[in-house]
Amino acid sequence: MSIRFCGLELAHPIINGSGTFDAIAAFRVFGEGLRGAFPFAAYVSKTITLEPRAGNPPPRLWEAPAGLINSIGLPNKGLGDYLLEDLPLLADMSTDPSGAGDSQAVPLITNVMGSNAEEISRLLEACDERPEISAIELNVSCPNVHTGLDIGADPRQLEQVVRAVRGRTGKPLIVKLTPNTADVALCARAAQEGGADAVSLINTLRAMALAPNPLSRPPRPWLGGVTGGLSGPAVRAVALAQVAAVAARVAIPVIGMGGVQSAAHARELIDVGATLVAVGTASFLDPAAGARIAAALHAGTAP
């Protein structure tokens, strides 16, 4: 079932969505054995920024109909400490999809975000120097400080930024598109024209919830970050439409995600053109969801 993606050799097509699986925390909770029996074929880090971020004030979670709205706010230790402290702990991960002992290395994909081409360039250059990192995913759901518009929401701006930073790394560059835009396929084209090696989608859909207490007047937002992003089964039909639209318009590989809970769901994204499929929120229900889906895909059984 081994699969090639941007020059990487992966054990199977199932990876994690950025920010939905913390490998270092998982080794603490489930033991070091997980390092050699990792549930995903590649490990995507949470979004890393130049400076440390504490994240949004709580509450950060709201359970929506068949889904989750999160306003986590991209907490991370910043590029410097990520490279210094986390990278060594992420080495030597391998996966054994068939359980037969023929384990395969789990490459590391580092997800980064910056608010302009200069910041992104610095992130890419730093990652480029590190052999532990196999590919870089660029999260473009970041507001441009001047226009307020997400960098990834405007195709022209997106193409400019990707073109400006592309040369800073020789590693595969994946652009993680935002679904909060008028035409995601146009944005995918723009990323491709700018020099991206792959695109990934969907990120969470912008969403909001009001506090449940009817006594609070005026109504007040529940989430500490006011708005958040919707994920889980609730977004799967949207993801299928967006992945299909993008795959039809670009020549580079596509990583599809959004609401995948089973091998049948993964198969649908592959059927509309995805090369890899990421599992996000489903891991919260069961950390082994990715492994289960990969195994079922392999066996050709659904779900």
Place this chain on the structure above:
Amino acid sequence: MSQAPFGRRLLRVTSTDELGAYRVLRVADPHGPKPRAGQFAMLAAAEHWGGGREQRPYLPRAFSIARHSGGEAHFLLEDVGPGTKRLCELEAGDRLWALGPLGRGFTAPPEDLRAILVGGGVGIAPLAILQDAIAAPVTVLLGFRDRAHAQGATLLDSARVATDDGSVGHRGLVTELLASEIERDPCAVVYACGPAGMLEGVRALCARTGTPAQLALEAGMACGFGACFGCAVPRRGGGYLRVCLDGPVFDAGELERIDEHAGLSEVGQPV
């Protein structure tokens, strides 16, 4: 901390009982590791989880392991919303998904200090397994809303009870009982779990009297194993802690003021 097997496991309910306003759920978990007092599990019913009002529950829910013996885990449940309601409906023979034991539990008291266990409402659950684990006699102080909830006190041995309405025991706050206990004998270490208001009362009192305290916190959780960063509470000195990974039991000194999102949800709030 006891490490959890990777992946959720399907367990069978062996029995359930009403305990006043609460429900006790016993689950056969022959292959699960023995939990430490203060650890928790993420639970979801195997059938009819989701599709209820507002299509919830979707995510699993966190519950303290209230007791563990003979390959059975016990949970104390209070129906406050769709997830707890569904779990309260389970009967012997029904199946549920469980992930755990999770989180950092309580640390045993030093030999020369008396342990005072302070619980509020359904927050008494982790104190029961803690009482089982401490060989020496402990002082148990529990606070409840009313008589029906106060029946939960029978989960622990020799508890002194306070109720908001005075229907059982001391009329008033359990922190008032704690204050007089500490005054009587300050050589104590406090273990507390309950609503945010109570925990903040305990934290402030212990800070004032220099009493060491371990507080078991709650927060809305999506995963329970450090993956989502959703369960954040403010860390003293800045930044946030993950309740599921760094807690749920914290040394009081690690924490800032405890606000409403770091305790049991205010039970009975209209949703």
